[in-house]
Amino acid sequence: MDLRALSARRHPSHRLRRALLVAPFALIAIVTVVDVEAPPDVHLGPFLAAAPALTASFAGPRTTGFVGAVAVTAQVVVAMARGSVTDLNHSFQISSLVLISVFVTLFAHLRELREKELVQLRSVAEAAQQVVLRPLRERIGPLRMASVYLAAEAEAQIGGDLYAAARTADGTRLLIGDVRGKGLEAVGDAAVVLGAFRASAHQEAELSGLVAYLEGAVAPDPDDSCAEGGANQDEAFITAAVLDVPDARATLRLVNCGHPPPLLLRDGRVVPLDVAHPAPPLGLSRLVAADGSGPAFTAETFAFEEGDILLLYTDGVIEARDEAGTFYPLAERLTAWTEAGPRTPAALLRHLCDDLLSHAAGHCLGDDAAMVAIERLGRVPADPSEWSG
Numbered sequence: 001m002d003l004r005a006l007s008a009r010r011h012p013s014h015r016l017r018r019a020l021l022v023a024p025f026a027l028i029a030i031v032t033v034v035d036v037e038a039p040p041d042v043h044l045g046p047f048l049a050a051a052p053a054l055t056a057s058f059a060g061p062r063t064t065g066f067v068g069a070v071a072v073t074a075q076v077v078v079a080m081a082r083g084s085v086t087d088l089n090h091s092f093q094i095s096s097l098v099l100i101s102v103f104v105t106l107f108a109h110l111r112e113l114r115e116k117e118l119v120q121l122r123s124v125a126e127a128a129q130q131v132v133l134r135p136l137r138e139r140i141g142p143l144r145m146a147s148v149y150l151a152a153e154a155e156a157q158i159g160g161d162l163y164a165a166a167r168t169a170d171g172t173r174l175l176i177g178d179v180r181g182k183g184l185e186a187v188g189d190a191a192v193v194l195g196a197f198r199a200s201a202h203q204e205a206e207l208s209g210l211v212a213y214l215e216g217a218v219a220p221d222p223d224d225s226c227a228e229g230g231a232n233q234d235e236a237f238i239t240a241a242v243l244d245v246p247d248a249r250a251t252l253r254l255v256n257c258g259h260p261p262p263l264l265l266r267d268g269r270v271v272p273l274d275v276a277h278p279a280p281p282l283g284l285s286r287l288v289a290a291d292g293s294g295p296a297f298t299a300e301t302f303a304f305e306e307g308d309i310l311l312l313y314t315d316g317v318i319e320a321r322d323e324a325g326t327f328y329p330l331a332e333r334l335t336a337w338t339e340a341g342p343r344t345p346a347a348l349l350r351h352l353c354d355d356l357l358s359h360a361a362g363h364c365l366g367d368d369a370a371m372v373a374i375e376r377l378g379r380v381p382a383d384p385s386e387w388s389g
Contacts, residue, residue: 020058024051024067032074036081045075045093049100058108061109068101132191138346140172141247142377146345148353150316150369160186161314161370164194166201171247172316173201173210176312176372177240177282185236192217193238193282207244211255211279211297214240218283237283241312245304251375252304255297257281260318263334264302265309265348270331273310275300309345309375316369317352320360328359345373 028051035044040171052068059067075097079090091316100120136147147163160179165172179186196217197210204210218238245252254262254273258281264271277298304310311334320328339347349371356369 008373017058021063023041023053023068024055025070027051027054027065028071028074032078035078040082043089043093045078045090045097048075049097052101056104056108056111059108059110060103061136065101065105068097068105072097072101076204081207095160099386102174132187132194132267133162134164136163136372140167143245144345144377145372146349147372148349148370150353150356150365160190161195161316161368162190163370163372164197166198168202168244172244172245173197173207174245174312174372174374175201175240176314176370177238178314178316178370179238180236180281187251189236189238193240197242203329207253207255207299208297211240211242211257211282214242215282215297237281239281239315243312244299245374245376250303250305251301252310253299253301253315255279255299258284260313260315263311263313263331264304265311265334265337266305266307268335270335272331275304292357304376305378306378309343309348309373311348312372312374314370316367317356317371319367320365320369322359322361345375348373 028048031044031047035042038044048071051071052064056064072094075090075094079087079094082090084090109164133149136145138145145165149161160181161177162179163174163176165174175193177190177193179189179193181189193214196214199215200210204213218236238257239360241256241259241262242255243252243262244254254275256273257279258277261272261274264273273299277296277300279297313330318328318330322328330352333352334348337348337351339351352371356365
């Protein structure tokens with residue numbers, strides 16, 4: 001089950017927009033009645049300008065223009081009821097209201113064009129995400145999985161966070177990573193890492209060899225250091241955790257390249273999988289190996305038993321802040337997780353997503369956030385068709 005569809009739509013629905021139209025028309029009616037009944041030295045006509053201005057904030061140019069026309073008509077009615085349309089005061093009020101209505105209608109037109117562009121960009125981003133960041137299968141071998149991607153910006157659907165899974169002859173390999181930076185460059189770097197992982201996950205016998213292959217794929221080419229963007233390329237790196245989960249043994253092997261440690265949930269306890277020999281982030285081998293030999297990618301073994309749930313995540317999760325600036329306490333919230341129904345990876349991610357967004361209520365996430373939950377089941381399916389759920 002893939003949960004990336006949790007990204008919220010922040011624009012009002014058509015039904016909500018129709019409901020909001022009550023406000024400007026109610027304002028016009030109230031101002032008109034009160035202005036007609038007001039003393040001669042009291043003029044409420046300027047308040048009518050608020051009606052088209054309010055409409056322009058949520059409706060299109062046609063609706064805004066219509067509300068403006070109604071407001072101008074109401075001002076003319078008030079002028080006729082209180083004396084003459086041609087007197088200086090009412091002439092200025094009517095002229096000002098016409099100009100304001102024209103300007104806010106133009107604003108509504110420009111805003112509508114901008115919204116159409118954003119819709120097109122969102123469609124392109126969603127299509128790119130489906131290609132670059134493919135949904136994980138719900139079932140692979142003895143593992144049950146779920147994944148979620150939360151964009152930091154409402155209009156963004158893809159960024160530098162990444163995850164993938166690949167089936168090998170005797171197990172499953174997993175990758176989660178976070179590209180430094182944002183924007184199209186981060187998306188491009190993420191695509192490079194994912195492509196390298198999918199190409200080599202079933203070819204490299206050793207996990208250390210797989211990570212070395214990923215390092216080679218993202219390491220900058222010295223011959224391109226003077227090319228355009230070379231300075232930025234020298235600063236690029238990717239934190240990553242690469243895992244190998246064999247079918248026949250209740251263990252997993254992990255190489256951590258500067259990434260937050262995975263969390264293992266077992267019997268209500270949370271155990272961080274801290275490695276004794278962490279490797280540098282991918283792309284930074286030049287900083288730790290001046291002799292050109294490259295860093296040592298050491299795979300370390302941890303127990304991963306039936307019923308255990310492993311949580312992989314990016315730093316956007318643990319760096320989310322509440323109003324007081326407190327970071328999200330992921331391990332504490334994971335320990336407190338209780339589920340009335342089956343305790344599945346999908347249920348865990350639903351809980352964590354709701355809790356994370358509640359923690360950051362009123363604030364955007366400071367960075368994109370991705371999570372993958374993996375549960376070890378008791379058997380390996382004999383029929384490969386069961387691997388996809």
